[in-house]
Amino acid sequence: MSSENLIVLPQTKQLIGLYSIIRDNATKRGDFVFYSDRIIRLLVEEGLNQLPVEDAVVKCYGDHEYKGSKFLGKICGVSIVRAGESMEQGLRDCCRSVRIGKILIQRDEETALPKLFYEKLPEDIHERYVFLLDPMLATGGSAMMAVEVLLSRGVKMDRIFFLNLLAAPEGIETFQAKYPQVKIITGGIDERLDEHKYIVPGLGDFGDRYYCI
Amino acid sequence: MVTHKGHRIHPDDENTSFFSPSPVPSFSGSGIQSRDNIHLASSLSLNDSSKLTRSNSVATNADIPSYTPPWTTPYIIGVAGYSGSGKTSISQRIIQELNQPWTILLSFDNFYNPLNKEQRQQAFDCEFDFDEPASLDFDLLCECVSSLKAGNKTEIPNYSFVDHNRTGKSSTIYGANVIIIEGIYALYDQRLLDMMDVKIFVDTDLDICLGRRLSRDILDRGRELMGAIKQWEKFVKPNAVRYVMHTMNNADLVIPRGMDNIVGINMMIKHIQNQLSLKSELHLEHLQRLGLTHDLNLSKKENIKILPSTNHTNGVNSILLSKDTDRTDFIFYFDIIAFKIIEHALEFLTEFEENIPISTYGNYTYNGMKSKDEIIAVNIIRSGDCFMSSVKKTFPEIAIGKLLIQSDSMTGEPQLHTESLPKSIKNVSKTGRKIFLFDAQIISGAASIMAIQVLVDYGISVKDIILCSYLSTEIGIRRIIHAFPDVKLVLGKVSSMNSSQEEGLVRGEVVDKIDGYNLEGFKDTDWVFSNRYIDSLYFGTD
Numbered sequence: 197m198s199s200e201n202l203i204v205l206p207q208t209k210q211l212i213g214l215y216s217i218i219r220d221n222a223t224k225r226g227d228f229v230f231y232s233d234r235i236i237r238l239l240v241e242e243g244l245n246q247l248p249v250e251d252a253v254v255k256c257y258g259d260h261e262y263k264g265s266k267f268l269g270k271i272c273g274v275s276i277v278r279a280g281e282s283m284e285q286g287l288r289d290c291c292r293s294v295r296i297g298k299i300l301i302q303r304d305e306e307t308a309l310p311k312l313f314y315e316k317l318p319e320d321i322h323e324r325y326v327f328l329l330d331p332m333l334a335t336g337g338s339a340m341m342a343v344e345v346l347l348s349r350g351v352k353m354d355r356i357f358f359l360n361l362l363a364a365p366e367g368i369e370t371f372q373a374k375y376p377q378v379k380i381i382t383g384g385i386d387e388r389l390d391e392h393k394y395i396v397p398g399l400g401d402f403g404d405r406y407y408c409i
Numbered sequence: 410m411v412t413h414k415g416h417r418i419h420p421d422d423e424n425t426s427f428f429s430p431s432p433v434p435s436f437s438g439s440g441i442q443s444r445d446n447i448h449l450a451s452s453l454s455l456n457d458s459s460k461l462t463r464s465n466s467v468a469t470n471a472d473i474p475s476y477t478p479p480w481t482t483p484y485i486i487g488v489a490g491y492s493g494s495g496k497t498s499i500s501q502r503i504i505q506e507l508n509q510p511w512t513i514l515l516s517f518d519n520f521y522n523p524l525n526k527e528q529r530q531q532a533f534d535c536e537f538d539f540d541e542p543a544s545l546d547f548d549l550l551c552e553c554v555s556s557l558k559a560g561n562k563t564e565i566p567n568y569s570f571v572d573h574n575r576t577g578k579s580s581t582i583y584g585a586n587v588i589i590i591e592g593i594y595a596l597y598d599q600r601l602l603d604m605m606d607v608k609i610f611v612d613t614d615l616d617i618c619l620g621r622r623l624s625r626d627i628l629d630r631g632r633e634l635m636g637a638i639k640q641w642e643k644f645v646k647p648n649a650v651r652y653v654m655h656t657m658n659n660a661d662l663v664i665p666r667g668m669d670n671i672v673g674i675n676m677m678i679k680h681i682q683n684q685l686s687l688k689s690e691l692h693l694e695h696l697q698r699l700g701l702t703h704d705l706n707l708s709k710k711e712n713i714k715i716l717p718s719t720n721h722t723n724g725v726n727s728i729l730l731s732k733d734t735d736r737t738d739f740i741f742y743f744d745i746i747a748f749k750i751i752e753h754a755l756e757f758l759t760e761f762e763e764n765i766p767i768s769t770y771g772n773y774t775y776n777g778m779k780s781k782d783e784i785i786a787v788n789i790i791r792s793g794d795c796f797m798s799s800v801k802k803t804f805p806e807i808a809i810g811k812l813l814i815q816s817d818s819m820t821g822e823p824q825l826h827t828e829s830l831p832k833s834i835k836n837v838s839k840t841g842r843k844i845f846l847f848d849a850q851i852i853s854g855a856a857s858i859m860a861i862q863v864l865v866d867y868g869i870s871v872k873d874i875i876l877c878s879y880l881s882t883e884i885g886i887r888r889i890i891h892a893f894p895d896v897k898l899v900l901g902k903v904s905s906m907n908s909s910q911e912e913g914l915v916r917g918e919v920v921d922k923i924d925g926y927n928l929e930g931f932k933d934t935d936w937v938f939s940n941r942y943i944d945s946l947y948f949g950t951d
Contacts, residue, residue: 208755208756209758209759209761209778209780210752210755210756210758210780212777212778213761213777213778213779213780215775215777216765216767216775216777216778216779219767219769219775219777220767220768220769220777221768221769221770222768230805234803237748238752241721241749244720244721245719245720245721245722246720247720247721248720249720249723249724252727254727254730254731255731255732255733256730256731256732256935256936256937257730257732257936257937257940257942258935258936258937258940259936260935260936260937262730262929262930262931263929264723264724264726264727264730264731264929265720265723265724265726265727266724266727267724289745290745292741390771394771396771396773397767397769397771397773397774397775398769398770398771398773399769399770400769400770400771401770
């Protein structure tokens with residue numbers, strides 16, 4: 197695993213406390229959503245910390261000036277439907293008018309491989325930093341397909357930030373082998389994948405738990 | 410005129426009224442000498458308990474360090490004189506000229522003993538001797554003054570001359586820079602004399618006093634000439650000769666002819682001003698020395714967390730500090746920084762139940778943790794309210810207490826106006842609760858110190874208090890830490906102390922650069938750090 201492009205949120209007791217709630221299969225949906233949202237917010241903030249800013253002279257109240265920073269404002273969220281959409285609000289909470297594109301990838305019933313069904317992305321996405329949103333990085337299949345879509349639209353690989361709540365070592369390995377310059381920002385790395393390609397110990401199907409199906 | 414202004418250690422305040430001159434600088438209302446009217450204009454800061462509550466609980470004493478903030482060593486001035494000698498006018502003149510924050514005028518009028526029914530009837534018939542020392546509660550006054558001198562929360566009783574009883578209400582005061590004790594018996598009790606820094610006797614001729622008293626009683630208070638003369642003949646003058654006159658020997662300074670003695674009064678005020686600026690200078694020097702010691706290095710102190718400088722926080726700070734930001738953006742980005750500060754504050758909660766087996770979907774087990782602490786939020790109105798939206802987003806069910814601390818617009822003294830704290834706060838230390846105290850800005854630190862003191866008075870251990878603030882001055886933080894070394898602080902942005910000494914300034918900057926919390930080189934005196942603008946912008950009331 198490349199550590200340079202793998203950013204794991206500091207594993208504070210607070211954070212582990214939050215994960216203890218959302219991993220628990222006895223946790224009710226309201227709490228699951230609330231505490232997931234808090235983790236998502238931390239992921240988004242970490243992502244924003246990675247973005248460059250430009251120097252700017254800030255005129256303070258009281259006519260004092262100092263050399264501050266200005267956001268470049270060239271970001272864009274891309275969520276992988278459906279679970280990734282749960283992270284859009286967290287992004288909006290930090291960047292009010294951020295553009296958000298969507299990609300729908302589903303497993304093809306015949307080939308059992310992920311297949312791109314739909315994409316809707318901002319026209320100028322190639323000029324932007326992209327926050328790719330998908331809560332779980334298990335095998336990395338759909339995320340890699342999404343990155344492929346982004347690259348085909350001219351997005352630079354080192355401008356892609358893949359935000360997820362939980363990742364499996366196998367997934368990170370495969371993903372980074374193919375897209376070494378994409379930055380993975382995750383809240384935690386679990387032990388492994390089981391024979392059904394679920395993350396162990398994991399937290400269940402994020403989309404199902406978040407959207408209550 | 411106000412020479413000490415340059416030496417003032419806090420070039421700012423929590424409230425805009427702090428430095429405003431005191432046009433009617435009387436502590437407990439304008440009709441302070443009136444015995445016939447309800448004289449308490451200060452309906453603001455009233456507390457239920459009528460008796461003086463001394464806050465020097467065990468916890469408080471243990472928490473007071475070797476350093477004492479200036480308001481715990483108040484300069485105490487005693488002003489005595491016959492009735493009608495003009496001592497109240499002189500006291501007010503002193504307050505005006507000193508223009509010091511946290512000046513308190515303690516009038517003997519609030520320390521009369523409550524009367525019984527019989528005495529009350531006598532009082533209504535002008536037959537009661539109010540001018541005898543026995544009519545005053547010296548014990549209570551001494552207790553109040555020594556409590557203020559110890560820097561404790563002190564309840565000043567209010568006395569009603571309508572009922573001739575304590576009103577059951579009181580004013581709450583924390584600490585003072587200057588205390589003026591004014592009354593005919595101000596220089597009577599040895600215990601009070603021992604606490605005073607300067608003792609003044611206003612020696613006006615008794616005939617003039619009578620003239621003033623008569624015109625005041627008759628013109629201002631609508632009393633009968635005969636009654637007024639009777640009272641003078643029977644009580645006021647005999648007591649003045651018998652008890653008051655010889656207290657002149659206790660005075661450091663006797664001012665003949667009262668207010669008419671302009672030269673004398675000016676000399677007295679000059680002297681007091683010199684004494685106070687000396688005190689300020691000593692204190693400033695003391696602070697500067699402290700400021701350069703290693704263990705007070707803010708970024709190395711374990712109980713202080715300052716938001717690390719990242720691209721995102723730098724960008725958000727630039728928006729919040731810029732005068733070109735509109736209110737919509739300001740509110741949005743303040744909520745973001747508030748969220749960051751709260752998340753940072755959570756790192757102070759370290760008591761966790763560990764190794765809790767959590768069964769996840771798929772019947773795997775996760776080694777979970779659960780915080781043992783419960784959190785109560787307390788915000789200092791109004792600036793702390795800016796955090797509430799973010800607090801609610803982080804802890805939807807949190808109990809929220811509020812404290813309103815403001816400087817009196819007339820006297821400039823800080824007062825605790827309202828405290829509304831959750832009942833559960835009393836059991837805090839027992840159940841492992843933590844108090845998150847919110848104030849958007851720490852300027853002089855006075856409001857925060859007072860708020861912490863209130864919580865301590867509620868029996869909360871200082872180490873369980875986590876004070877969260879966005880913009881903070883170094884001087885404010887140092888004061889808070891000196892007053893309460895164990896309090897925990899989470900700060901968004903910190904400015905650096907201004908120093909009048911070149912050496913200190915340079916050294917201070919070097920330290921900042923190394924520690925990296927104030928790379929922008931903000932100074933405590935910069936407008937954004939010395940003015941409360943955040944809540945005005947956030948709530949749109951500027």
